[in-house]
């Protein structure tokens with residue numbers, strides 16, 4: 001990691017509430033969250049379902065529904081405030097500055113379009129170039145995400161590919177705008193365990209090769225043990241602990257972090273730690 005003075009992403013005191021409908025009170029989804037990501041750094045945002053992880057990821061791309069009220073002391077990407085960007089600037093940040101990978105590769109892909117054409121289309125969204133150049137770039141992207149026989153795979157439709165291959169295609173599309181930050185929201189949850197490991201290794205390698213920042217959103221502390229530089233643990237919209245990964249795993253400070261660690265499959269004692277939060 002080579003942290004520069006200005007972080008790629010600076011989040012300070014982020015608060016997000018969904019407006020309650022039919023007289024119901026607003027629901028606070030994120031409450032006072034702060035973190036930074038530098039180029040070349042991986043931050044894992046970890047917590048159970050509903051703790052506000054995806055809401056945070058979507059806020060970075062200003063993709064929250066209109067019912068979401070968002071404010072922050074700072075929400076800066078490459079030194080610019082994301083909350084005050086106009087639509088045009090936002091479009092260039094989405095996919096250009098910040099790339100996004102979601103859990104469900106199948107629904108992110110068009111079933112009736114060859115995957116090579118979909119990646120080429122993503123390239124042309126971000127860069128003026130000929131159809132030929134876009135196809136060449138798409139092929140290079142498929143090779144970058146280690147798709148074997150990439151030239152042949154370009155002509156396949158998504159359904160003909162395995163789940164892992166599809167997720168590689170989605171990652172290739174997310175890279176098409178040459179982002180400096182990649183947000184990956186549960187990128188492996190829908191995959192078999194062995195494939196999960198391959199995709200995580202790929203993300204880690206890409207993050208290093210391209211010197212990107214990576215925000216990895218997951219409910220599974222085990223998933224990030226090998227690859228995060230820092231881990232931020234969230235519970236009910238609040239960050240309870242944020243530390244370098246090695247320190248957090250070796251000596252978790254917050255009881256909730258200890259409970260999450262103990263509840264991983266294969267962890268010895270779930271018992272008392274978890275009971276406190278059940």
Ligand SMILES: Nc1ncnc2c1ncn2[C@@H]1O[C@H](COP(=O)(O)OP(=O)(O)OP(=O)(O)O)[C@@H](O)[C@H]1O
Nearest residue numbers: 018027029047048049050051052053054055056065
């Ligand atoms: N569109 C929405 N309208 C109202 N409330 C929402 C909306 N989206 C999320 N929420 C609520 O905001 C809180 C945080 O949800 P969020 O999806 O960010 O959590 P999460 O940690 O990503 O969980 P998951 O992994 O299940 O997606 C939850 O209480 C959820 O019910």
